[in-house]
Amino acid sequence: MIERHLMRLRARDDIGAAEEAAIRGAVSVIRPASPGTVLVRAGEEVDVSILLLSGVIARQKDLLDGRRQITELHVAGDFTDLHGFTLKRLDHDVVALSACSIALFxxxxxxxxxxxxxxxxxxxxFLTNLDAAIHREWEVSLGRRTALERMAHLFCELQVRLKLVGLADDGGYALPLTQGAVAECLGLTTVHVNRTLKQLKDDGVAELRRGRLAIFDLASLRRVAGFDPAYLYLEKRNR
Amino acid sequence: MIERHLMRLRARDDIGAAEEAAIRGAVSVIRPASPGTVLVRAGEEVDVSILLLSGVIARQKDLLDGRRQITELHVAGDFTDLHGFTLKRLDHDVVALSACSIALFxxxxxxxxxxxxxxxxxxxxFLTNLDAAIHREWEVSLGRRTALERMAHLFCELQVRLKLVGLADDGGYALPLTQGAVAECLGLTTVHVNRTLKQLKDDGVAELRRGRLAIFDLASLRRVAGFDPAYLYLEKRNR
DNA sequence: CGTGCCCTTGAGTACAATCAACGTTCGTGG
DNA sequence: CCACGAACGTTGATTGTACTCAAGGGCACG
Structure with missing residues (x-):
């Protein structure tokens, strides 16, 4: 149930039995969410955080004229809004991009x-600071990387994060996103995402089809992206 | 000395005498830093955080081929790397953009x-989560705003953050940045920053000259930016 | 008073946006 | 089971914002 969350914690830290019990005891309601559901609206006061058990959830910010940017993607095992604990209200929406299962904390x-x-x-x-590190890497993508590099970088990031919780291998992973959603992550239009995906496929690197990313050649994907996973802080930490 | 830091904390929270004493007791060395100094190098282990007393410091990330993105600017009263407390090493450089005075924590x-x-x-x-909120707003700028909007938005953000610590008013503030540094914040080139600054000036909105931003019309600046300060969490919070 | 850094401006280019149309897939109800 | 509609995906043509390359000007500091 919250196993993937524990996997994620234990990848970087030792979590004792008492700590595990405290976490398990804190989780209350578990419920599903269908694609498109807005789980938290920007500005709204929050007194629980959402733990994502399965599916994909986005943090997204909208401009008045309809322009939209996704600032981070969340996968199984992630808190989508742990920062709400100190912020009290969020500066962004939290939206289910696929069918999800969530727990409240x-x-x-x-x-x-x-x-x-x-x-x-x-x-x-640490987890909230890790989210910030991911935001910083996305700033680099949005500010300095080409469309192809951005896309490859996103796919590399998700490969690592999903592998950590047992949901990806070097050959690919489930990625139930529309091209429009990918565009909102990458600061591009749907049309350009379509063309960039085609290029990745034609180059024999990877292909996104029917909710699954097939990685033909992980080394190439990382080379195209200029991917360095240091910002994901994968190493084990000491107390 | 650390007065601006306390101003910043007290803008959002009540800080008691014992808490203030704890903060004052924790600050050790105070020293200057000249423009261009790299205070922390990405990847390096850290066991202190830097409190900025005066000047401007950037968090910046470099790609292998020289492309560079500044992910956040820091002003007097800010921690530049409080997140280092949980991360143990940083995923970015911390660089003085002007003459600075810093304290170690x-x-x-x-x-x-x-x-x-x-x-x-x-x-x-909360402070580290506030940095993350700023990162998210910059992602929106980099992904979805035009050059003019981005620039106006940055100037609005700094106006609010500096006003909070008594270093700005509606007419402007000291901003000792080169156009190159502004370009690295906005994901643009120096040339385009120069042209965009010219447009802001010609439109009678604001002018950056000799290390100072003169704001001719704050309302216009905010309108151009589509600025909403909600992401800066300015309201007072309860315990 | 020269040297280097920063700023400014012009000309040409390119990456991604926009506009437009058509194709495909999938879910729904007849 | 098939017909339909809506959402998603694909492709082409054109436009535009910002980049690149290049050269000259201003200013501060030694």
């Missing part, structure tokens, strides 16, 4: 955890 | 603070 319990399990509190602080 | 003291002053711990967690 009341902020009251997060506060208890930070006070009773300081190490676990730091682990959760 | 050992991570050991941050850990003590979070354990002895849980509320203050949450305030510092």
């Amino acid at each position: 009341p902020h009251r319990r997060i506060q208890e955890i930070t006070e009773q399990h300081p190490h676990l509190g730091r682990v959760y602080w | 050992p991570h050991r003291r941050i850990q003590e603070i979070t354990e002895q002053h849980p509320h203050l711990g949450r305030v510092y967690w």
Whole structure:
């Protein structure tokens, strides 16, 4: 249930039995969400955070004239809005991009955890800082990478993050996104995403079809992207 | 000395005398930094965080071929790398863009603070989440805003952040950046920044000259930017 | 008073956007 | 089971914003 979340934590930190119990005890409601559901609206006060069990969820920001940017994608095991614990309201929407299963984590319990399990509190602080590191890498993509590089970089990032929770291998992974959603991640138009996907496919690198990314050649994909996973902080940390 | 930092904290939260004492007691060395100094190198292990007392500091990421993106600007009162406390090493450089004065804040003291002053711990967690919110807004700029909108938006953001610590008013503020540095913030080239600045000036909105941004018409600047300061979380929070 | 950095402007180019049309897939109801 | 509609995907033609390349000007500092 929250196994993928624990996998994600344990990839980087030792989590003791008492800490695991605290986490398990904090999770309340579990429920499904269908594609397109807005789970949290920007500006709205929040007193729970959402733990994503399966599916893909986006953080997205809209401009008044309809332009839209997705600022981060979330996969199974991620908190989609742990930062809401300190921010109290979000500056962005949280939207299900595919069929999802989510669990709710009341902020009251997060506060208890930070006070009773300081190490676990730091682990959760780390998770929000990891989201910020991902934002920074996306800023680099949006500001300095070409369309092809951006796309390849996104696919590399998701490959690593999904592999960490057992949902990807070197040959690909489930990626239930429309080309429009990919465009909103990459700061491009749907049309240009379509052409860029075609180029990746024609070059024998990867192909996105029917909700699955097939990676023909992971080394090529990483080369095209100029991918360095350091920003994902994959190494194990000490207490 | 760390007055601007306290101003920044108190703009959003009540900070008690014991908390203030804990902060003051944690700050060790104070030293200057000249323009261009790299204060922290990406990948390097860190055990202190930097509190900026005056000047402008950038977080910047470089690609192998020399392309560079600044992911956030810091002004007096900001921590430039509080996230280093949980990340242990940074995914970006920290670079002085102007003459600066900085104070060092050992991570050991941050850990003590979070354990002895849980509320203050949450305030510092909040600060790192605020940086993430700024990153998200920059993603929107880089992905979806035009050059003119991006530039106006950056100038609006800095106006608000500097006003909070008493370093800006509606007529402008000191902004000791080269056009090249502005370009690295906005994902543009120096040449295009020069032309976009000229447009802002010719339109009677604002002018950047000799290290100072003169704002002719703040309302116009905000209109051009489509600026909404909600992402800066300016409202006072309760414990 | 020269040297280097930064700023400015012009001319030509390219990457991605826009506009437009058509094709495909999938879910739904008849 | 098939017909239909809507959403998603594909392709072509054209336009435009921002990049590149290039050269000259201003200013500060030694």
